[in-house]
Amino acid sequence: MPNxxxxxxxxxxxxxxxxxxxxQGLILAGIILAEAAGIYDGFEVAQxxxxxxxxxxxxxxxxxxxxxxxxxxxxxxxxxxLLALTQQACDxxxxxxxxxxxxLADSTQVLKIPPFPGKIYQYPITDDAIKVMGxxxxxxxxxLGIIVQLTDIxxxxxxKKALISRIPARIKDLNIKALEHGFEVAKKL
Amino acid sequence: MPNxxxxxxxxxxxxxxxxxxxxQGLILAGIILAEAAGIYDGFEVAQxxxxxxxxxxxxxxxxxxxxxxxxxxxxxxxxxxLLALTQQACDxxxxxxxxxxxxLADSTQVLKIPPFPGKIYQYPITDDAIKVMGxxxxxxxxxLGIIVQLTDIxxxxxxKKALISRIPARIKDLNIKALEHGFEVAKKL
Numbered sequence: 001m002p003n004x005x006x007x008x009x010x011x012x013x014x015x016x017x018x019x020x021x022x023x024q025g026l027i028l029a030g031i032i033l034a035e036a037a038g039i040y041d042g043f044e045v046a047q048x049x050x051x052x053x054x055x056x057x058x059x060x061x062x063x064x065x066x067x068x069x070x071x072x073x074x075x076x077x078x079x080x081x082l083l084a085l086t087q088q089a090c091d092x093x094x095x096x097x098x099x100x101x102x103x104l105a106d107s108t109q110v111l112k113i114p115p116f117p118g119k120i121y122q123y124p125i126t127d128d129a130i131k132v133m134g135x136x137x138x139x140x141x142x143x144l145g146i147i148v149q150l151t152d153i154x155x156x157x158x159x160k161k162a163l164i165s166r167i168p169a170r171i172k173d174l175n176i177k178a179l180e181h182g183f184e185v186a187k188k189l
Numbered sequence: 190m191p192n193x194x195x196x197x198x199x200x201x202x203x204x205x206x207x208x209x210x211x212x213q214g215l216i217l218a219g220i221i222l223a224e225a226a227g228i229y230d231g232f233e234v235a236q237x238x239x240x241x242x243x244x245x246x247x248x249x250x251x252x253x254x255x256x257x258x259x260x261x262x263x264x265x266x267x268x269x270x271l272l273a274l275t276q277q278a279c280d281x282x283x284x285x286x287x288x289x290x291x292x293l294a295d296s297t298q299v300l301k302i303p304p305f306p307g308k309i310y311q312y313p314i315t316d317d318a319i320k321v322m323g324x325x326x327x328x329x330x331x332x333l334g335i336i337v338q339l340t341d342i343x344x345x346x347x348x349k350k351a352l353i354s355r356i357p358a359r360i361k362d363l364n365i366k367a368l369e370h371g372f373e374v375a376k377k378l
Contacts, residue, residue: 031216031238038240048237049220050260051227071239 012068014153015078018143019061019093020085020106025140029083030062032162033144033154037066040158046071059089066153081151083143084110085126104146106139121150121189128181138178145182146189156183201257203342204267207332208250208282209274209295214329219251221351222333222343226255229347235260248278255342270340272332273299274315293335295328310339310378317370327367334371335378345372 016033018026027049034047046065063079065071078098083105084090090103090110097103099117107122123146129139141163148159160179167175205222207215216238223236235254252268254260267287272294273279279292279299286292288306296311312335318328330352337348349368356364 027220034238034240038242042242045240046237047240048235049223051223051234051236052232052259070241 013071014066014080016064016066016081016083016147016153017061017079017093017096018064018083018140019059019089020083020140021058021089022060024060024085025137026060026062026083026085028166029140029144030064032141032159032166034064034066035166036148036154036158036162037064040161041154043067043154044069044071059086059092061089061093081147081153083147085139085143087111090114102151104143104150121146123185123189128185129178132181133174133178135174138175141175141178142182142185145179146186147182149183149186150189202260203255203269205253205255205270205272205336205342206250206268206282206285207253207272207329208248208278209272209329210247210278211249213249213274214326215249215251215272215274217355218329218333219253221330221348221355223253223255224355225337225343225347225351226253229350230343232256232343233258233260248275248281250278250282270336270342272336274328274332276300279303291340293332293339310335312374312378317374318367321370322363322367324363327364330364330367331371331374334368334373335375336371338372338375339378 018029020026030047034045037043038045044067048063079096079101080098081102082093082097085106087110090105091114094114094116101118103116104121105113106125108124108127113120125142126136126139129142130136144159148154148156163175163179164172207218209215219236223234226232227234233256237252268285268290269287270291271282271286274295276299279294280303283303283305290307292305293310294302295314297313297316302309314331315325315328318331319325333348337343337345352364352368353361
């Protein structure tokens with residue numbers, strides 16, 4: 001019997017855009033989210049990143065499409081969920097966010113959110129990565145924790161399994177803590 | 190003035206499929222190839238992996254589309270270049286390889302190549318990774334070296350830069366050697 005989350009996803013195609021700048025681990029975050037959905041939660045998934053000559057030093061993004069059905073057209077049309085870790089990324093990718101979509105913005109990096117009618121969540125993600133976790137590189141994983149807890153796009157069990165399978169052993173504990181910190185942060189948002 | 194490789198790519202869209210099994214680093218290889226083309230060689234690039242419930246333990250692939258023009262449709266239709274590190278992956282993905290395409294198969298893993306009219310190159314890539322490089326995990330990087338040297342899909346300078354930017358410092362030397370080993374192997378094929 002399908003659970004509530006599976007029913008919700010049943011006829012839907014969900015598109016997620018993880019954005020920020022190069023070096024913030026957004027491709028890895030996209031791969032972990034995609035593997036959580038595809039390998040552990042049983043959805044069809046396409047995970048894409050695009051580059052052009054403008055990519056050097058600019059806004060960076062990773063896109064994940066999650067569907068119950070086979071994905072014939074993997075390009076993200078309108079995102080349902082947008083993570084923006086920088087102002088530049090928010091300005092650029094919010095245009096592709098569906099009007100009833102979900103935005104998670106780093107509140108100390110994205111100081112001005114363009115007009116947007118959907119759900120907006122703001123949290124000092126990078127600050128927490130540095131101050132609570134002691135490593136700014138886990139902002140991507142904290143973000144995944146917040147998104148999964150708030151949107152139920154994949155199960156918490158699946159995202160944890162996918163994280164563990166993708167992260168080198170020596171930084172596994174740190175990353176699991178970061179993910180769980182994201183879950184806890186989201187409960188208070 | 191555009192060089193010969195740029196002219197060749199000018200009106201073309203090249204599609205690359207890197208296939209094998211999970212854990213062979215094919216997603217990483219796809220990202221390195223995509224960043225080489227997009228960030229260092231100035232092409233437009235889309236890099237995709239797809240997962241479904243069948244992905245657990247099965248054939249794995251990473252797709253890279255490289256184009257001079259903006260990529261509106263990122264799904265790989267017919268590949269121009271296929272890397273197959275396992276028999277299962279070769280059997281599955283050769284169907285999507287263009288008839289005038291290019292196949293690089295691991296000769297000790299892919300024992301039977303399905304009928305295919307295009308160019309076929311066979312080499313014991315995984316064996317070399319183990320015996321020459323001392324680490325089976327660099328089969329993906331040796332493969333990139335062979336493909337780049339034989340097809341000129343990106344410049345050798347770009348692939349090396351992209352590799353260096355993506356590989357942790359402690360395994361950088363090993364991976365650069367693996368890439369250069371791939372270049373040398375290809376010269377004798």
